Amino acid sequence: MEGGSPPPDLESVGSRRSSLPLSGRTRKRKEFLQRFVDSEFLTANLEDWFASLSLTEKSTRRKRVFDEPFELVELQKFDYALEGISFQQLMRMPSPLYPSSSDSVEATAFLAVEDFLHASAKGLWEAFWSQNEPMPFSAASLYNENSKFYQAEKAIAKGKLGGLCATALMMNNPRHPHGKWDHILEVALLRPGLSSYPVDSDRELPPLILGESLFFALRVLIARSLSRLSFPQGSNCVYVLLLDSQYGGVVKVEGDMNRMEFDINDIYGSASDWIKNHAQVSVSSVDRIWNKLGNANWGDIGALQVLFATFQAIVQFAGTPKLSIEDLAADHSIRLRARRMERQLDMDDSQPNGDGLFRLQNRAVSPEIVEVQDDSIRVEVEESLKLEVGSVLWLEESNWQKGYQINAILNDGDLLYYDASPVDDPGKSFFLYVGSPPSQLEPAWVNMNLWYQVQRQTKVLSSMRQKGVSSKYLSALVSSGRIIHPGQCQRPSSGGNCNHPWCGTPILVTSPVGETVADMISSGRFGVDEAIRCCHDCLSAISAAASVGIRHGDIRPENVIFVNTGVRQPYFVLIGWGHAVLEERDRPAMNLHFSSTYALQEGKLCSASDAESLVYLLYFSSGGTSPNLDSVEGALEWRENAWSRRQIQQKLGDVSTVLKAFADYVDSLCGTPYPIDYEIWLRRLKRSMHVEDHGKEIDPSVHDGRTDRQTFTADLKSPGRGKLRP
Numbered sequence: 202m203e204g205g206s207p208p209p210d211l212e213s214v215g216s217r218r219s220s221l222p223l224s225g226r227t228r229k230r231k232e233f234l235q236r237f238v239d240s241e242f243l244t245a246n247l248e249d250w251f252a253s254l255s256l257t258e259k260s261t262r263r264k265r266v267f268d269e270p271f272e273l274v275e276l277q278k279f280d281y282a283l284e285g286i287s288f289q290q291l292m293r294m295p296s297p298l299y300p301s302s303s304d305s306v307e308a309t310a311f312l313a314v315e316d317f318l319h320a321s322a323k324g325l326w327e328a329f330w331s332q333n334e335p336m337p338f339s340a341a342s343l344y345n346e347n348s349k350f351y352q353a354e355k356a357i358a359k360g361k362l363g364g365l366c367a368t369a370l371m372m373n374n375p376r377h378p379h380g381k382w383d384h385i386l387e388v389a390l391l392r393p394g395l396s397s398y399p400v401d402s403d404r405e406l407p408p409l410i411l412g413e414s415l416f417f418a419l420r421v422l423i424a425r426s427l428s429r430l431s432f433p434q435g436s437n438c439v440y441v442l443l444l445d446s447q448y449g450g451v452v453k454v455e456g457d458m459n460r461m462e463f464d465i466n467d468i469y470g471s472a473s474d475w476i477k478n479h480a481q482v483s484v485s486s487v488d489r490i491w492n493k494l495g496n497a498n499w500g501d502i503g504a505l506q507v508l509f510a511t512f513q514a515i516v517q518f519a520g521t522p523k524l525s526i527e528d529l530a531a532d533h534s535i536r537l538r539a540r541r542m543e544r545q546l547d548m549d550d551s552q553p554n555g556d557g558l559f560r561l562q563n564r565a566v567s568p569e570i571v572e573v574q575d576d577s578i579r580v581e582v583e584e585s586l587k588l589e590v591g592s593v594l595w596l597e598e599s600n601w602q603k604g605y606q607i608n609a610i611l612n613d614g615d616l617l618y619y620d621a622s623p624v625d626d627p628g629k630s631f632f633l634y635v636g637s638p639p640s641q642l643e644p645a646w647v648n649m650n651l652w653y654q655v656q657r658q659t660k661v662l663s664s665m666r667q668k669g670v671s672s673k674y675l676s677a678l679v680s681s682g683r684i685i686h687p688g689q690c691q692r693p694s695s696g697g698n699c700n701h702p703w704c705g706t707p708i709l710v711t712s713p714v715g716e717t718v719a720d721m722i723s724s725g726r727f728g729v730d731e732a733i734r735c736c737h738d739c740l741s742a743i744s745a746a747a748s749v750g751i752r753h754g755d756i757r758p759e760n761v762i763f764v765n766t767g768v769r770q771p772y773f774v775l776i777g778w779g780h781a782v783l784e785e786r787d788r789p790a791m792n793l794h795f796s797s798t799y800a801l802q803e804g805k806l807c808s809a810s811d812a813e814s815l816v817y818l819l820y821f822s823s824g825g826t827s828p829n830l831d832s833v834e835g836a837l838e839w840r841e842n843a844w845s846r847r848q849i850q851q852k853l854g855d856v857s858t859v860l861k862a863f864a865d866y867v868d869s870l871c872g873t874p875y876p877i878d879y880e881i882w883l884r885r886l887k888r889s890m891h892v893e894d895h896g897k898e899i900d901p902s903v904h905d906g907r908t909d910r911q912t913f914t915a916d917l918k919s920p921g922r923g924k925l926r927p
């Protein structure tokens with residue numbers, strides 16, 4: 202890898218060979234290595250140096266004492282190259298959140314580090330070097346009593362756990378089953394407490410940990426300088442990985458061993474002199490590698506740094522890989538293009554006329570040149586895309602055209618959407634979502650969020666309709682299509698857009714409309730009755746969607762509305778389906794207050810996840826104290842504490858016993874694969890609703906036989922139910 206590997210040091214060995222007879226020189230180094238066994242002595246010898254470095258750092262206002270071993274651009278390219286590679290982790294890192302007995306945690310951690318090194322090296326080997334040849338390396342742990350390497354599993358079985366002090370990735374060599382130091386590609390040190398030196402904390406790693414890293418690096422370098430192995434890409438650079446059960450970083454030590462004195466009478470003095478004067482030490486930031494479930498986040502910067510170090514270490518032993526990082530990274534743009542086409546396809550899929558694919562193909566092969574419009578018109582319309590109350594927007598769906606007049610501008614927390622009425626039927630109201638015009642350059646996050654809100658939601662709602670899900674508690678697709686812009690549309694007959702800035706802007710219209718729970722809470726109109734009904738209606742929506750394998754994934758007060766105009770019996774509807782999970786690869790939205798524990802930990806939903814989010818919604822809506830959450834860790838910790846103290850159940854118990862019982866039930870299911878028994882809970886909630894309603898409301902359907910259909914002519918909302926609750 203360019204820039205990463207130093208020139209071979211074999212030449213320099215040759216050039217200085219004359220200074221001492223080879224045998225004598227080798228003997229001296231061997232003896233030195235045998236006696237160089239105490240990392241604490243080395244650290245003590247380096248204390249002044251560490252202190253002077255941090256003084257220099259302060260006086261020169263450098264950000265870090267040591268340089269970073271890798272450039273961010275290198276890591277980024279490496280990240281692209283790794284996109285198609287899967288790393289197979291078999292052992293989970295034990296979570297510090299759920300400690301059992303400390304011995305078993307430590308043992309599991311050692312096994313997990315070995316597994317991590319193995320999975321990293323194997324994934325890299327197969328992707329860059331060879332699919333067919335077996336990987337010539339393996340991971341083993343060092344037992345400090347005899348400086349031998351063992352598989353951690355065997356060492357632990359023999360009661361050697363307490364003496365394990367490092368893990369190494371090393372060349373397989375059947376003649377040396379307990380490992381040789383010159384066979385080591387890289388060393389990993391499992392040192393709890395790294396999490397307190399994360400990347401943004403400015404805190405440098407303590408001398409003890411750095412000293413130990415330098416000690417192990419130096420031992421490997423000395424052993425290599427005595428080795429008979431050939432190092433095609435040079436051997437004077439060693440990577441030491443620092444890991445704890447969540448975080449990790451890389452220490453890189455590089456230098457010419459021939460510049461070391463090897464003074465047998467002052468072993469630690471000559472070692473520290475070499476480090477001070479002849480070595481280049483670089484230290485990476487400490488970043489997260491494992492999530493709370495103990496799975497490595499392979500794409501995160503913490504794991505990337507460690508993988509990149511491992512990659513460089515393999516290069517030293519195995520030479521230039523068959524496929525370069527550039528080769529593999531080149532596929533990134535192909536994947537990116539495929540992803541974009543997929544998105545485009547998603548968008549076109551949602552067109553009910555079903556010729557999405559056809560049009561996509563046409564679009565891709567027809568780079569037709571369209572007439573350039575007058576620039577002055579262009580600027581004017583671009584500015585006027587902001588919709589105001591009263592403005593009318595025309596929508597083209599298949600061959601229909603329909604106008605909608607904006608009644609109100611609404612906010613889902615991030616983005617605007619609209620309450621609008623069809624021009625030809627002003628008695629009706631719908632929600633209208635407007636996507637970003639393809640021509641407009643929005644900040645990426647706005648673009649992405651708009652895509653979720655409009656195109657993705659259109660796809661989800663159409664999918665529900667195709668699968669025959671119908672429930673009045675779900676929002677329904679009324680129509681979807683593209684905007685009809687003012688002036689003549691010059692788009693080519695084969696599809697695509699003309700150069701009017703609005704051309705191709707996607708629009709989605711859904712029903713029903715209502716006030717969001719967020720608004721009800723802020724105006725104090727979400728009381729006991731509402732909480733129980735909300736729980737029933739949302740659970741019913743969750744159940745209907747789950748029956749066809751769809752999960753909502755973004756339940757929060759902005760995504761639940763209360764429908765109370767034109768209906769006999771007000772009810773709640775779950776809206777905002779853009780982040781719904783249709784298949785395994787879909788990711789739910791991340792929300793520190795409302796996401797389920799599993800979603801925060803895994804980025805996925807389990808079967809109880811939506812119900813768990815619903816419980817948080819009810820808890821916060823019923824006056825549960827809202828914690829100040831600013832990180833996923835903090836959010837998980839809050840959940841852990843709140844559930845274990847039964848804080849959520851208690852709060853909901855103040856509202857109603859059935860909600861308390863429901864929270865208990867959800868708590869028992871969280872994170873398990875067991876399905877929710879929707880029927881039982883819908884029945885119980887319904888019973889509580891009837892108790893609440895009893896005597897307060899006369900069901901008009903009893904008298905006039907009206908069904909629960911939405912009507913816009915009569916508002917039959919019962920006046921008996923107090924909505925204004927402080």
Ligand SMILES: [Zn+2]
Nearest residue numbers: 690691699704
């Ligand atoms: Zn156009």
